[in-house]
Amino acid sequence: MSKPSFWQRITHKPDVESTLNADHQLARTLTTRDLIALGIGAVIGTGIFILPGTVAATTSGPAITLAFVLAAVVCSLAAMCYAEFASALPVAGSAYAYGSIVFGQLVGWVIGWALILEYMLAVAVVSTSFSAYFASLISGFGLHLPQAISGAFDPAHGTYINLIAVLVILLIGSMLSRGMNTSMAVNRAMVLVKLLIIGIFVVVGAFYIKPVNWHPFMPFGVKGILAGASLVFFAYLGFDAVSASAPEVKKPQKTLPRGIIGTLIIATILYVLVAIVLTGMVKYTHLNVADPVSFALNFIHQPQLAGIIAVGALAGMFTMMVTMIYSSSRLVYAIGRDGLLPKWFGEVKNQLPHHALTTVTIVIAVLGGLVPLTQLVNLVNIGTLIAFAIVSLGILPLRKHEQIHNPGFKVPGYPVVPVVSFLFCLLLMSQLSKETWMMSLIWFGIGLLIYFAYGFRHGK
Template sequence: MNLWKKINRKEDPRVYEQKDGQLVRSLTVKDFLALGVGTIVSTSIFTLPGEVAALHTGPAVAISCVLAAIVAGIVSFAYAEMAAAMPFAGSAYSWINVVFGEVWGWIAGWALLAEYFIAMSFIGSGISANFRALIAPLGLKLPAALANPFGVHGGVIDLISIVSIFLVSLLISHGVSEASRVENALVALKVLAILLFVIVGMTAIKKANFIPFIPHYRATANGPFGGWQGIYAGVSMIFVSYLGFDAIAANSAEAKNPEKTMPRGIVGSLLIAVVLFVAVSLVLIGVVPYQKYLGSAEPVGLALRSIGRGTIATIVQTIAVFGMFTALIGLCMSSSRLVYSFGRDGMLPKKLGKLNSDKRPNNALWTITVVAILISAFLPFSFLTQLVSAGTLIAFMFVSLGIYRLRPREGADIAKPAFKMPWYPVLPFLGFLGSLIVFMGLDTQAKIYAIIWFVIGLIIYFSYGLKHSVMNQKN
């Protein structure tokens, strides 16, 4: 077999059915809705709309939210069909391995790994920063050496971030059903906090703050502001908040009745998230002129205090800190299932693809935990955060195009799913095109980081994965 044929060989879906069939199927629609909403509606809903409005869109931030949601929604249909037809661990990695071939599956999976690693570390750091801000009025303060990553403001390690990631991993190691119960409770609490802000804020909305709704375009040091150029820039920033639905798909091998559970969880969680994002965006702008959010790390708190609701601001921000754990749980679960699938296929050491006596991929879980802790505790990684968007958008493009390869095989060697992406063959192309347009809207630095990340991934594939792939045993 020549090299081209070898790297494009496709995995038999029956192999994944047999291997992943050992995982415990315990997650329901309610669990996946909580997992999706908890991951999508993370700390960004409390900060990002105000930042985007001040930097790029003005009051039109709500339009950016809706446009980003339309693109994410189209892709979510592709994810729903893939997950219903192939409920395997590893989501896009496993699906692309089946429909396109090994090297393309690895590229898609490697793209998602960037999202999971960096987002876990970023959220751990966010929990740390917000928790320290909450305890500061009580006179409690960590020494700088334990409060920040190495080299940042005199930091050595970020202790709270380490503890947060470790505790979440410990929870998940006892089973996804236990983790889901905690996730469900925290998501309900977080949604109540968001609704509290929206209801209280609606009483103080000023119509003048929405005029003009789309400011005139002008170039600024931060990029385009106003006009459709500013809205487009806002879409690229907001889009990162909607990426959490792929975390649902990564756990599809542990879903009860996945043909129905997965589409409802994926599409439903995104719909809930969009409504919450648009509501928060409109209330933020209505309460305080968008210019005041420039440089603010806590737009929701700023808005509530500006109308004399300081106590409610404290309540919402306190719940927001605990709510960040929902995203950490979702990302930790999905990343461990992705790394498990790498080990299952021999792309990384096979020990990572082993299940323990309780049928849990804890080797992969603790490996992910160690790496995320190292990034979060010791590395000033803020410049890498754009890899989250760049890597995941590439995976989205693969999944959208993968529908064209999936359809002819449904009912043959792949089960015919109960859910299918509507308006085929037009909608899969629009999902690919929309993801490409958002990707092109990222800045040059993000694209350079993405290229570097993929070069590293290809080096690993050709030096290790290609040699140790379990598909070599079939040849």
């Protein structure tokens, strides 16, 4: 039997049957409610308290509500593609696994490498925001953290470690290592706190709406709505993390599409409600501030509610980190299971991928605690858009795959919807800065070195 060629090895597609059976050691405990809590946990973070105000002030005016709806419609195209893949292939690894099965090993690795960057950087960045909000909250009680433990390693400015960022990441990693039942109970409780606080703002704020603040409704015209939609599109990122839970979900063919699409619908309703109330309470021209929701509450002389909003922001960031640490550990587990990273990462103990989870937690804690991340935030967006683009295009070979029978959810409007979704992802990628592209090329260069040095020879 002749040895496979270089091309055959990098385009090798795993056997579907064995991939579907590969995760039998993981416990199936998650329900639709758990998945929507995971999704809402990832999508609704601090952005809901900031984006509606700043984008209304600078780009869209009160028509920010239409920008959120438009962004959600576009995002739903990619969400439907994810939902079909999750229904057809309920396996660990999310877009990494989908790309491997329909396009081959190298494409799968590139997506996996993009997602490792997206998830880990996103958590590290949010952990530093969590630390800042926490410091702000306790300062209201006259408590202050020593400067040395309040920022990334920068001796010139007197900071050595962001201790709160490290501790919250280690806390979440420890919680996830105790099993999904405990983790989901805590996550659901935090999501409820967050939703309750958003609800309080919407209900209280509704009594202070002045319709005159909505005029003119479209001060920047249609162009402002389109520009606003491209900015707030990134507020919806995170729903894709739901698909990482596939092997731990009860009845995945029904539950996963419901979790993905349900997350997007609920997130859209919440963003639009906050945008309507916020721009009705305060003239949009005043909202270009760091904390527009707190500003609006102070404006209507309700400063005590601004403190509650800070608690909501902390809950939002906590649940986002839970979802992303969970998802990144399952991604690293799946890549290790397939041999593209050391098999140690793919080992399962007590129905959990402990090695992958421990490694991910430590790496993110180091990033969040010691590394200045301001220049790297946009890399989260490019990693996500690459995964969205390949998953969208992947629907075409998925439908033709001989081994895959999918009686569950299918993208409506095939093949137009997947192609439109792919093109829109390319359009958004073209809007990212040159610096972002340069940094991402360096990241993918490192990824290809690792693939050809290790994964190419060890991949199953």
